[in-house]
Amino acid sequence: MATKKYTVTLPEELAEEIRQEVGSGGFSAYVARAIERQREQDRLGELVAWLEGEHGPVTDDELASAEAERRELESHFAEQGEQHRKAS
Numbered sequence: 001m002a003t004k005k006y007t008v009t010l011p012e013e014l015a016e017e018i019r020q021e022v023g024s025g026g027f028s029a030y031v032a033r034a035i036e037r038q039r040e041q042d043r044l045g046e047l048v049a050w051l052e053g054e055h056g057p058v059t060d061d062e063l064a065s066a067e068a069e070r071r072e073l074e075s076h077f078a079e080q081g082e083q084h085r086k087a088s
Contacts, residue, residue: 008031015027022030052058 018030019027
């Protein structure tokens, strides 16, 4: 992917904290990944807004049901991973 240099203004404390964690050579990559994640979040927000416009807002019952299913799947895959580790 082609790159281009930009100038941005960041809070000094935040920028220095990140620079210390990733080193000077990793700073631009860190910022690029952060921007990519934010863009993904923005797009997901747009999708949710569109879906809610088409189908109405998600109800508390639907959220609870989805969360229960997520926990069940998480548990299932954790168990599978544990069985795989034991078999190895």
